[in-house]
Amino acid sequence: MKPLDSKKDYxxxxxxxSPNSPILKNCFNAFWVGGLICSIGQIIxxxxxxxxxxxxxxxxxxxxxxxxxxAFLTGLNIFNKIGKFAGAGSLIPITGFANSIxxxxxxxxxxxxxxxxxxxxxxxxxxxxxxxxxxxILVGLIYLIFNTQSITLV
Amino acid sequence: xxWLQSIDWLQLLRxxxxxxxxxxxxxxxxxxxxxxxxxxxxxxxxxxxxLGGLGIYQYIVDFAGxxxxxxxxxxxxxxxKGAIKGVKEYGLVGAFTGGVTSAAGGIAAxxxxxxxxxxxxxxxxxxx
Numbered sequence: 001m002k003p004l005d006s007k008k009d010y011x012x013x014x015x016x017x018s019p020n021s022p023i024l025k026n027c028f029n030a031f032w033v034g035g036l037i038c039s040i041g042q043i044i045x046x047x048x049x050x051x052x053x054x055x056x057x058x059x060x061x062x063x064x065x066x067x068x069x070x071a072f073l074t075g076l077n078i079f080n081k082i083g084k085f086a087g088a089g090s091l092i093p094i095t096g097f098a099n100s101i102x103x104x105x106x107x108x109x110x111x112x113x114x115x116x117x118x119x120x121x122x123x124x125x126x127x128x129x130x131x132x133x134x135x136x137i138l139v140g141l142i143y144l145i146f147n148t149q150s151i152t153l154v
Numbered sequence: 155x156x157w158l159q160s161i162d163w164l165q166l167l168r169x170x171x172x173x174x175x176x177x178x179x180x181x182x183x184x185x186x187x188x189x190x191x192x193x194x195x196x197x198x199x200x201x202x203x204x205l206g207g208l209g210i211y212q213y214i215v216d217f218a219g220x221x222x223x224x225x226x227x228x229x230x231x232x233x234x235k236g237a238i239k240g241v242k243e244y245g246l247v248g249a250f251t252g253g254v255t256s257a258a259g260g261i262a263a264x265x266x267x268x269x270x271x272x273x274x275x276x277x278x279x280x281x282x
Contacts, residue, residue: 023185030181031174034225038173041220042166050160059223059232060259066224067260068267075271088180091191092198092225093173094260100195101268106275117272124192125264128226132199132233133253139207140237140249 026087033082033089041066041093063094070095074102100124169221172214176225195226202230207238232257 041062048058070090073079079099083090090096101121108120122129183194202225205211211231214222222228233253240252254261 023182026185027178027181030177034177034180035170035174035221038218038221038224039166039170041224042169043161045220046160046162046165047157050157056256059220062220062224063229063260064263067263071264071267071271072274075275077275088184088194089174089177091184091194092177092180094224094226094229096191096195097226097229097260098264098268100192101264102271102275105268105272109272109275113273117269121265121268121272124195125268127192128195128199129261131196132203132230132257135200135203135207135230136233136237136253137249139203139234140241140252142207143238144241144246144249 029085030087030089030092033086034093037066037090037093037095066094067098070098071102074099075106097125097128100128165219168217169219172218172221173225174221176222176227198226199230199233202227203234204230206231206234229257229260232260 044062044065045058048061049055053061070079073082079090079095080103083096083099090099101124104123105117105121108116110116111120180194180198183189183197184191189197202211205214205227211222211227212235215228215231223232233256236256237249237253240248240250240255242248244251
């Protein structure tokens with residue numbers, strides 16, 4: 001094998017050797033698993049609304065139920081198997097958020113229940129909350145200044 | 155089976171397709187870029203909050219229901235919507251309280267169930 005001279009050669013070599021991920025198949029699996037999780041949410045939402053609960057409360061109940069289910073499925077090591085199969089299909093719905101809390105804290109359980117589990121829970125969820133909440137505050141401030149949401153309502 | 159009657163099947167189909175489509179976007183990002191899953195989660199929440207703040211995401215939610223609110227973009231949308239509602243009701247303070255208030259159920263549930271689930275889990279499962 002001749003030596004690889006430049007970075008570009010090396011990149012080509014790596015591309016040739018690394019297996020192509022079957023993106024079409026991954027997308028298909030992500031589509032139906034993600035759609036299914038959202039549909040479960042929609043069914044819970046419809047049931048809550050038919051019982052006379054408001055849209056907001058129903059939405060919160062949906063989040064709580066889906067987060068609860070996926071947290072426990074992660075704890076039982078079932079969610080990881082779904083995740084391997086579905087990729088973004090189980091990562092992007094709110095189930096992925098719950099998974100991202102449980103799986104790092106499981107790994108660091110040996111470091112104790114306070115500094116192990118309690119702090120490592122937020123390795124992934126922490127940034128999500130930081131950026132999510134910060135953006136929402138900025139949105140609120142911008143709304144306060146311009147006092148209109150109709151920027152896009154052309 | 156009276157709960158079956160409360161389901162709007164056309165709505166369910168729209169929800170399935172939209173939710174699936176948002177997940178496809180995520181899958182393409184995973185496969186085509188070198189973003190880690192943590193970065194993708196952050197990206198989706200931030201994007202949802204921005205689109206929610208601009209009022210665009212509301213249209214998707216009206217169309218797809220849970221198909222738009224269950225993905226993490228919906229979490230961001232919820233935060234942004236809460237912040238705007240907070241500003242309407244309480245002014246400047248509302249910008250700080252509104253977002254977390256409207257997402258409080260999800261965040262609290264994630265922390266509580268997450269902690270309990272980690273406690274009951276076994277650190278490493280042996281293969282059956």
